[in-house]
Amino acid sequence: MTKKIFDHLNIANHCRQCDLPLWQCPSFLIVLTGLVTVVAMIGTYFIAIKYTEPEIVALIVIIITGFLTIINYLIIQGFEKLAEANRLKTEFVSIASHQLRTPLTGIKWTINLMMHKQSDQFTKEQLKRLKNIEQSNQRMIDLVNDLLNVSRIEQKRLGLKSKTISLEKTLKEILPEYDVLAKATHTKISLDIKKKLPLIVVDPQGIQLVIHNLIDNAIRYNKPKGQIKIRLSKKPGFVRCEIEDQGVGIPDQDKKNIFQKFFRCRNALKYQTEGTGLGLFIAKAIIDASKGKINFRSQEGQGSTFWFELPINKKQKTKNKKHLF
Amino acid sequence: MKIILFIEDEPNLQKLVGRFLEEEGYRAISALNGEIGLQLTKKMKPDLILLDLITPKKDGFEVLQELKKDEATKDIPVIILTNLEGSADVEKALSLGATTYLVKANYELNEVVKKIKDTLKHSSKPKE
Ligand SMILES: Nc1ncnc2c1ncn2[C@@H]1O[C@H](COP(=O)(O)OP(=O)(O)OP(=O)(O)O)[C@@H](O)[C@H]1O
Numbered sequence: 001m002t003k004k005i006f007d008h009l010n011i012a013n014h015c016r017q018c019d020l021p022l023w024q025c026p027s028f029l030i031v032l033t034g035l036v037t038v039v040a041m042i043g044t045y046f047i048a049i050k051y052t053e054p055e056i057v058a059l060i061v062i063i064i065t066g067f068l069t070i071i072n073y074l075i076i077q078g079f080e081k082l083a084e085a086n087r088l089k090t091e092f093v094s095i096a097s098h099q100l101r102t103p104l105t106g107i108k109w110t111i112n113l114m115m116h117k118q119s120d121q122f123t124k125e126q127l128k129r130l131k132n133i134e135q136s137n138q139r140m141i142d143l144v145n146d147l148l149n150v151s152r153i154e155q156k157r158l159g160l161k162s163k164t165i166s167l168e169k170t171l172k173e174i175l176p177e178y179d180v181l182a183k184a185t186h187t188k189i190s191l192d193i194k195k196k197l198p199l200i201v202v203d204p205q206g207i208q209l210v211i212h213n214l215i216d217n218a219i220r221y222n223k224p225k226g227q228i229k230i231r232l233s234k235k236p237g238f239v240r241c242e243i244e245d246q247g248v249g250i251p252d253q254d255k256k257n258i259f260q261k262f263f264r265c266r267n268a269l270k271y272q273t274e275g276t277g278l279g280l281f282i283a284k285a286i287i288d289a290s291k292g293k294i295n296f297r298s299q300e301g302q303g304s305t306f307w308f309e310l311p312i313n314k315k316q317k318t319k320n321k322k323h324l325f
Numbered sequence: 326m327k328i329i330l331f332i333e334d335e336p337n338l339q340k341l342v343g344r345f346l347e348e349e350g351y352r353a354i355s356a357l358n359g360e361i362g363l364q365l366t367k368k369m370k371p372d373l374i375l376l377d378l379i380t381p382k383k384d385g386f387e388v389l390q391e392l393k394k395d396e397a398t399k400d401i402p403v404i405i406l407t408n409l410e411g412s413a414d415v416e417k418a419l420s421l422g423a424t425t426y427l428v429k430a431n432y433e434l435n436e437v438v439k440k441i442k443d444t445l446k447h448s449s450k451p452k453e
Pocket residue numbers: 146213217218221222245247248249250258263264265266268269274275276277278279280281303304
C-alpha cells in the first residue's frame with residue numbers, strides 16, 4: 001500500500017514512463033503550480049507587511065499570475081501531446097495490422113492451393129506439417145483481426161448497425177461450427193430456449209463475434225469432458241443469453257479485470273497458453289455500443305457463467321439503419 | 326468456359342487465385358492495376374470480376390464506378406476481394422453496385438470459389 005503511494009508520488013518516474021520531459025509533463029507541472037502559488041502567497045503576505053504600497057503588491061500579483069498562466073499553458077500542451085501520442089499509437093496498430101494481412105493471405109492461400117489441389121504430391125507427414133503452418137497462420141490472422149477491432153473500438157469507429165434479428169436463429173447458425181471442436185475436446189454443448197423470444201436490435205456481425213468469443217472461452221477454459229449450457233430467456237425489455245461452463249473458473253482477485261484489454265487470469269494460463277486477452281474486451285465494447293449489458297459470475301474451480309442482455313425491438317416492424325458511432 | 330478477371334496488384338495473390346480458378350475449370354485473367362483492368366474488361370468481357378480496392382493507377386472504387394456507368398459492363402457482377410475493412414468502405418462499395426464484399430484474409434480459396442459460383446448462378450446473364 002505505502003509502496004503504491006510512493007510510486008504515485010514519484011513524478012520523475014511517471015514522466016519518464018509517459019515519455020515526456022519534465023517541463024512538458026502534466027503531473028510535474030501541476031505540483032509546480034501548487035508550489036509557486038503557496039510560495040507566492042506567503043511572499044506577498046510578507047512583502048505587503050514590509051512595504052505597504054499597494055502598487056508593488058499588485059505588480060507582484062500580476063507577475064505571478066503571468067507565470068502561472070505560462071505553466072498552465074504548458075500543462076495543456078502536455079496533455080495534448082499525450083492524447084496525440086495515443087491517437088498515433090492506435091493509428092499505427094491499425095495500419096500495421098492492415099499491412100500484415102496481405103502476406104498472411106499469401107501464406108493462407110498458398111496452403112489452400114497445396115492442400116486442396118496438389119495434396120497427392122505430398123506425404124502424410126508433409127500434409128501434417130502443412131496443417132500446422134495453416135493453424136499458426138490462422139492464429140496470426142485472428143490476432144490481426146482482434147487488433148483491428150481494438151483500434152476501431154479506441155477510435156470509436158466500430159461502425160455497428162442496428163438491425164432487428166433473432167438471437168435464437170443467430171445461435172443456431174453458429175453452433176454447428178463448433179461440432180468439430182466440441183467433439184475433439186469431448187465437450188457437450190446444449191441449447192435451452194424457454195419460449196418464443198422477441199426480436200432484438202443489434203449489429204448482426206457484432207453479435208456473432210460476441211457469441212463466438214464467449215463460446216470459444218467456454219470451450220477453452222472448460223474441464224475435460226465438461227458441459228456447456230447455453231440458455232436464452234426473456235427479461236423486461238431485454239433478451240438474455242447465458243453461457244455456462246464447468247471449467248477452471250475465475251479467481252476472485254481477477255474478477256474486476258476480466259474485461260480489460262490484454263488481461264488473462266493466471267489460473268487459465270496453466271490450462272490454455274493460447275490467447276491474447278482481447279476476446280472479452282471486444283465483446284464488451286460491442287454489447288455496450290448496442291445498449292446491452294454483459295457480465296459473469298464464477299467460482300474458481302467450479303465454472304463460469306457469462307451472460308449478456310440485448311434490448312428488444314419495440315417497434316417490431318420499422319427498420320432503422322442508424323450508425324451507433 | 327467462364328472468364329474471371331482478377332484486378333489485384335499483388336502478383337503472388339494473383340497467381341494463387343489464377344491457379345486455383347483454373348483447377349476449378351474457369352479461365353482466369355488478371356490485371357495488375359485498375360486501368361488495365363478496365364481495358365481487359367472491354368476486350369475480354371469477363372463473366373465476373375474480382376476487384377481489390379487498393380490498386381495502382383485507378384483504385385477499386387473508381388474502377389467499380391466506371392464499370393457500373395458503362396452499359397456494356399454494368400451487368401458484370403463484381404466481387405470486392407480486399408484486405409481493406411472499414412464499415413464505410415463496405416457500404417460505399419455495395420452502394421456503388423458491388424455484389425459482395427470479402428476480406429481476403431478471412432476467406433479460404435475454396436470459399437472464394439463458392440462465392441463466385443453462387444454469384445454466377447444468381448446473376449442474370451444477358452450476353453452469350
Ligand atoms: N469461461 C471462462 N472460464 C474461465 N476463465 C475465463 C473464461 N472466459 C474468460 N476467462 C478468463 O478471462 C481471460 C480473458 O478472456 P478473453 O477472451 O478476453 O481472452 P483470451 O481468451 O485469453 O484470448 P482471446 O483474445 O484469444 O480470446 C482469459 O484469459 C481467462 O483467463
